[in-house]
Amino acid sequence: MEILNSRAALLSNYEVLQLLKELEADHIARTRTAQRLKKEEEDAAAATGLPPPPIPDPLLAISENLRTIEVEAIQYLTADYQPTRVQTAQGVERLTKNLAPFGLTKAEKLQVVNLIPVEPVELYVIVEELEDRLRNCMEEVLNIVRSSIAPLTPSSSSALALLPLTAQPPLEIVEETPSGGKNDGVGIEDDLDVEDDE
Amino acid sequence: MIPLLEFLFASFTLPFLAALINEINKKYANRVFHNLGLCICVFDIAEAGEGKVRYGDGFLWYTVVFRLTVFRPFPSEVILAKVKSSDEDGIQLSVGFFEDMWIPLVYLPQPCAFDPNERAYFWLPSSEATSTHYELLDSPVAERLYIDQGEIVRVRVEKDEFWEDEPGPPKATDGVLISGDARGVPYKVTCSIGEQGLGPTTWWKDAGTRMDEG
Numbered sequence: 538m539e540i541l542n543s544r545a546a547l548l549s550n551y552e553v554l555q556l557l558k559e560l561e562a563d564h565i566a567r568t569r570t571a572q573r574l575k576k577e578e579e580d581a582a583a584a585t586g587l588p589p590p591p592i593p594d595p596l597l598a599i600s601e602n603l604r605t606i607e608v609e610a611i612q613y614l615t616a617d618y619q620p621t622r623v624q625t626a627q628g629v630e631r632l633t634k635n636l637a638p639f640g641l642t643k644a645e646k647l648q649v650v651n652l653i654p655v656e657p658v659e660l661y662v663i664v665e666e667l668e669d670r671l672r673n674c675m676e677e678v679l680n681i682v683r684s685s686i687a688p689l690t691p692s693s694s695s696a697l698a699l700l701p702l703t704a705q706p707p708l709e710i711v712e713e714t715p716s717g718g719k720n721d722g723v724g725i726e727d728d729l730d731v732e733d734d735e
Numbered sequence: 736m737i738p739l740l741e742f743l744f745a746s747f748t749l750p751f752l753a754a755l756i757n758e759i760n761k762k763y764a765n766r767v768f769h770n771l772g773l774c775i776c777v778f779d780i781a782e783a784g785e786g787k788v789r790y791g792d793g794f795l796w797y798t799v800v801f802r803l804t805v806f807r808p809f810p811s812e813v814i815l816a817k818v819k820s821s822d823e824d825g826i827q828l829s830v831g832f833f834e835d836m837w838i839p840l841v842y843l844p845q846p847c848a849f850d851p852n853e854r855a856y857f858w859l860p861s862s863e864a865t866s867t868h869y870e871l872l873d874s875p876v877a878e879r880l881y882i883d884q885g886e887i888v889r890v891r892v893e894k895d896e897f898w899e900d901e902p903g904p905p906k907a908t909d910g911v912l913i914s915g916d917a918r919g920v921p922y923k924v925t926c927s928i929g930e931q932g933l934g935p936t937t938w939w940k941d942a943g944t945r946m947d948e949g
Contacts, residue, residue, distance in 0.1 A: 543771060545802055553775070553804060560776060600757075603764035606775055606832050610806075613831035618815055618887045618936065648813055652889075658939050662813050662889065662932035 547643065549650045551624050554614040557607055564604070620653035623686040632685035639674060655683055755783060755799060763803060765832075767921040769897050772807025773833055806833060808892045808924065815936070816926070818886045821855050826882065828890065828926060835920045842893060842927030844934060848872055850881070857881045858934070882928075886935045890926035897922055 548556075582588060614621050629650055636646055645664050654660040657675060661667050671678060756777045763774040779802050786795035808814050816828040816836060825843070828836040840847075844858045848871035857879035859871055882888065898919030928934040 540771065541800070544807075548778075548804060556776070556778065556804060600761040600764055602766065603760045603776060606765035606773075609832035610775060616831075644809065644812065652813060652815070656939065658932045659889075662891070662930065 547647050549647055550614055551621050551629050554621050557611050560607055625687055628685040635681045639678060653682055653686060755780060759801060769899055772805040773922060775804040775806055778802040778804045810892055810894055812892045813889060816888055816890055818882060818884050818888055820884060823849055835922060836924040836926055838926050838928055842929050844929050846871055855881050855883050882935055888928055888935050889933050890928050891933055893925045893927050895924045
C-alpha cells in the first residue's frame with residue numbers, strides 16, 4: 538500500500554455530512570431490500586413446505602467499524618451546536634464565492650464554513666491578524682456569513698427576538714442530552730435568530 | 736482524502752464498484768492510519784485495475800487508487816468539541832467518533848485552577864495572572880467560570896501525534912527500562928483554549944457587544 542497524496546483536498550463539515558448521509562441512505566435502502574427478499578423467500582418456502590434456501594445476507598458484508606463511525610460522525614455533525622443544520626449546498630457555495638475578495642487562506646475559509654462566525658470574537662479566532670488584514674471589512678464578512686445560512690421563517694424570528702430569554706433554556710437542555718443530534722432542536726434555530734437580529 | 740494503492744478481493748454478490756468500496760471501507764473505516772489520521776470512509780475511486788486470480792486462492796485481486804475521507808484537523812484549526820472529563824492533568828475532549836483529544840494545563844486560560852470538588856476547571860478572569868493555586872481556590876464561587884463536563888468548547892488544535900505500537904520485548908532507552916505495557920495512543924490531538932474567543936461557547940455568546948463597550 539502506498540500513499541500518493543496525504544492531503545488531496547480539505548473537506549468542510551457540511552460536505553462530509555452529505556457524504557455520510559448518502560452512505561446512511563444507501564444502507565437503509567439495502568436493509569429494506571434485504572428484509573423484503575428474506576420475507577419473499579420465507580413466504581415461498583412456506584407455500585412449498587420446504588425449508589428456505591440460505592441466501593447470502595448483503596448486510597453481513599458491511600463492516601461494524603463503518604457503521605459505528607458513520608453513526609457517530611453524523612451525530613457530531615448534526616448536533617445542535619453545529620451550524621450544518623442551517624446550511625445549504627447553495628449557501629456554502631455562495632459563501633465561499635463571496636469571501637474570495639477578502640484574501641483569506643483556504644484553511645481560514647474552511648473554518649468560516651465550518652463554524653459560521655456571526656460575532657466578531659468568533660472571527661478573531663479564525664483569521665490571523667484580523668485587524669490588519671480585513672481592516673473595515675469585518676462587518677461585511679460577518680454579513681456575508683449571516684446571509685449564507687438558511688433563511689428562517691419570519692414569524693418565529695420576530696416572535697423570538699422579543700423573548701431572547703425564553704429561547705435560551707431549551708437550548709441548554711438539548712446540549713446536555715447525549716442523543717441531542719436526534720432532537721428537532723428548535724432551540725438552536727431560535728438562538729441563531731436572536732443573533733441574526735442583533 | 737488520500738489516494739492509495741491497494742489489493743483486495745471482490746465480493747461476488749455485489750456490483751463491482753460497490754464491492755470494491757465495501758472492501759476498502761471494511762479495511763480502513765474507523766481505524767487510525769499512521770501519519771494520516773482517523774479514516775472515516777471511501778470518498779471516491781480514481782482507478783481500478785483488472786482483477787487477477789493469484790495462485791493459491793480463489794479471490795480476484797485488484798489494484799485500486801482511491802481517496803479516503805480522513806479526520807485530521809490541521810494545527811491551528813478551530814473546531815467544536817465536547818468536554819468528556821477533567822482531571823489534574825488537563826481536560827479530555829470528544830467529538831463523538833474520536834476521543835483522544837486533550838487540553839494540557841499550559842493551554843488553559845490563565846489564571847485557571849482545578850476544583851477537586853466539582854472535578855472541573857474554572858477560569859477567574861477577574862483575578863491577577865500571578866495568583867497562586869490556593870488564592871484561586873479561595874475565590875468566591877460566583878466569580879468563577881467553570882468548564883463543566885459535557886460543555887461545548889471551541890478549541891484550537893495545537894499539534895497531533897502518532898504513536899505506533901511496536902511488537903517485541905521492552906526496549907531500554909538511556910539505560911532506563913520502558914515498561915512493556917505503557918501503550919501509547921495511536922493518534923492524539925493536543926488542543927488549546929487559552930486565547931480570546933476559545934473555550935466554552937457560552938462564554939462568548941454576547942461577547943461581541945461586551946468587547947465593543949470595553
